[in-house]
Amino acid sequence: MKNIVILGATGSIGDSTLSVVRKHLDKFTINTLSAHKNVDKIIQLAKEFKPRHIVITDELAYQKVQQKLTIKSIQIHSGADVLNSIVADSEVDLVVAGIVGNAGMASVLAAVEAGKTLLLANKESIVSAGELVMPLASKNNAQIIPLDSEHNAIFQCLGDSYQTGIRPKGVNSVTLTASGGPFWKTDANQFKSITPAQAVAHPQWDMGAKISVDSATLMNKGLEVIEAHWLFNMPGEEIHVLIHPQSTIHSMVNFIDGSVLAQMGCPDMQIPISHGLGLGQRLVNDADFLNLLQQQQLTFFQADTVKFRCLQLARDAMFLGGTAPAILNAANEVTVAAFLAGQIRFDQIGEINDRMLNDIQTTKVESLTQLQDLDTEVRFKTETHINSK
Ligand code: NDP
Ligand code: MG
Numbered sequence: 188m189k190n191i192v193i194l195g196a197t198g199s200i201g202d203s204t205l206s207v208v209r210k211h212l213d214k215f216t217i218n219t220l221s222a223h224k225n226v227d228k229i230i231q232l233a234k235e236f237k238p239r240h241i242v243i244t245d246e247l248a249y250q251k252v253q254q255k256l257t258i259k260s261i262q263i264h265s266g267a268d269v270l271n272s273i274v275a276d277s278e279v280d281l282v283v284a285g286i287v288g289n290a291g292m293a294s295v296l297a298a299v300e301a302g303k304t305l306l307l308a309n310k311e312s313i314v315s316a317g318e319l320v321m322p323l324a325s326k327n328n329a330q331i332i333p334l335d336s337e338h339n340a341i342f343q344c345l346g347d348s349y350q351t352g353i354r355p356k357g358v359n360s361v362t363l364t365a366s367g368g369p370f371w372k373t374d375a376n377q378f379k380s381i382t383p384a385q386a387v388a389h390p391q392w393d394m395g396a397k398i399s400v401d402s403a404t405l406m407n408k409g410l411e412v413i414e415a416h417w418l419f420n421m422p423g424e425e426i427h428v429l430i431h432p433q434s435t436i437h438s439m440v441n442f443i444d445g446s447v448l449a450q451m452g453c454p455d456m457q458i459p460i461s462h463g464l465g466l467g468q469r470l471v472n473d474a475d476f477l478n479l480l481q482q483q484q485l486t487f488f489q490a491d492t493v494k495f496r497c498l499q500l501a502r503d504a505m506f507l508g509g510t511a512p513a514i515l516n517a518a519n520e521v522t523v524a525a526f527l528a529g530q531i532r533f534d535q536i537g538e539i540n541d542r543m544l545n546d547i548q549t550t551k552v553e554s555l556t557q558l559q560d561l562d563t564e565v566r567f568k569t570e571t572h573i574n575s576k
Contacts (some may be wrong), residue, residue: 190278191464194270194294195285196220197228199395200308202335203456204283204445205232205238207464207472215464219273221286233261242269244290271295275301278454281464283334284309287397288520289513289562292316296555302327306463308334310414311520315513315562317417318552321352329419332463337363337461338418340437340450354420355440361421361440363411364431365490366391366454368403371430375494381533383526391434400523401497405490409501413512416505423505428498430488435477453477498536499520500544511549513558517565518543527572543569548556 190509191208191554195201201220208215219240222229226248233256241256242264243249249265255261267290274282276298282298283306284291291309296316298305307313308378313320324331331351339411341349341361348355350538369390370381387399396404401407408428415426437459439449452458455474464470492499497519504511523534533567552558 188213188526189280189464189466190218191215191216191281191283192219192221192274192279193283193285193310194221194274194291195223195283195287196232197222198285198287198395198400200283200285200456200460201232201459204464205236205284205447207457207461207470208236210472211464211470214392216472218276218279221270222248222252223286223290224248224409226255226557230256233258233365237261240273242266242273244270254542267293274303276299276412276490279303280305280424283460284312287311287369287395289315289517292562293555293559296320296323299324299329299331300327302329304330304332304466306332306334306460307418310335310410311516312515313417314413316552316555316558317413317512318509319555319558321417321420321566324351332466333414334456334463335411335414335417336454336456336459337438337445338415341415341419341440343450343462344438344440344448349419351417352420354452357442358419358421358440359442360425360427360441361415361419362427362429362441362477363408363415363440364429364434364436364487365405365408366402366434367430367432367490368405368407369490370403371405371432371495373386375534378534379532383529386526386533390432390548392456394456396527397520397523400526401519403533404497405495406497406501406536406540408490409498410516412498412501413505423502428464428490430490431485432488433482433485435485487514497540500540504544507549509549509551510561514547514549514565515540515544518560518569521566521569521573525570527562530573531576539569539572542572 221242292312295312374409434454457472461470504515
């Protein structure tokens with residue numbers, strides 16, 4: 188029996204994780220589920236899984252849950268800080284990091300500091316704090332298992348040669364595939380009129396709003412290049428991106444002898460998540476099996492980094508190093524939220540991210556507190572810039 192903490196249990200990653208867990212209740216016990224604002228859903232999940240703890244990070248939502256949920260065996264906690272002690276609890280075996288954005292950074296660091304096996308979906312934390320997370324993982328023997336489908340695909344192709352944060356032997360480069368999102372064929376001069384509803388309607392994957400917009404701007408792929416850089420300890424030049432609209436090949440490893448291994452499957456997060464949860468054992472899940480005859484063809488295209496400037500910005504930030512990825516990531520969280528709220532246009536996401544990356548001074552990464560202060564500063568500057576427009 189593995190004791191699991193699911194951070195962000197009420198989100199899309201939470202849904203897929205719990206779908207897998209539901210099929211394997213003989214293998215997993217839910218220790219903790221966390222939510223931010225979704226009161227009804229966390230109550231429903233608490234009733235179903237009867238975890239030892241639930242954590243509600245939003246204060247108002249916490250008060251509502253406390254009034255409505257009366258199962259004595261479940262301890263109800265409020266605030267983000269408690270997540271850091273819960274993930275470090277000696278009873279906990281696996282931590283699924285499914286919180287969206289920088290809000291998940293402290294709990295990711297706490298899990299690796301405690302030497303836990305971290306199943307990582309929350310890419311923003313490693314983008315911003317990779318320089319802290321990776322040495323801490325190595326010092327405390329924490330294993331980081333990627334759930335992001337591309338990185339999980341690479342992890343599957345590497346097999347036993349994957350070790351957290353160590354450059355795999357015999358590898359020449361990796362190729363991350365990208366569906367291209369809904370607009371890879373759209374003319375750039377139409378970007379001004381793209382609505383939030385169009386941007387979140389992803390052609391292949393069903394995901395939360397923020398990552399769906401990131402997929403539409405290709406910022407998601409940029410963040411994934413940085414994520415791969417940290418997880419596999421590879422330089423940016425050896426991390427390629429290809430548009431592959433069918434989302435059948437989830438990524439590839441190009442070995443030094445010319446062999447290429449790719450991982451394929453239907454675009455369903457239950458597949459990488461069950462692979463991560465299984466820790467080397469394959470687990471059945473509800474994802475469809477791949478039918479290649481229905482696919483007709485698999486196609487690949489170069490990603491256009493002029494049209495999709497966020498992809499280029501992420502590469503620029505990675506080469507700049509230090510706090511540059513954290514600055515870009517924080518700015519992007521604000522611009523995406525502003526776009527979803529109808530405050531800025533789709534094409535302004537990249538424009539404002541670019542401006543923030545260039546205007547805010549990059550320094551060395553030193554500590555979590557420094558990164559949290561920087562996050563507050565970048566959010567403030569980005570919001571001020573948006574409000575002045
Ligand atoms: P969702 O928006 O669907 O879910 C986000 C989760 O985080 C919810 O449980 C939400 O709680 C919680 N949350 C939101 N804000 C806060 C906060 N300030 N503090 C604590 N918890 C918070 O996102 P996804 O599940 O799509 O994505 C989660 C992460 O996984 C992201 O980093 C994303 O990039 C990554 N990822 C997602 C994939 C996917 O298929 N969805 C694929 C690969 C990676 P509540 O709903 O209760 O407010
Ligand atoms: Mg991905």
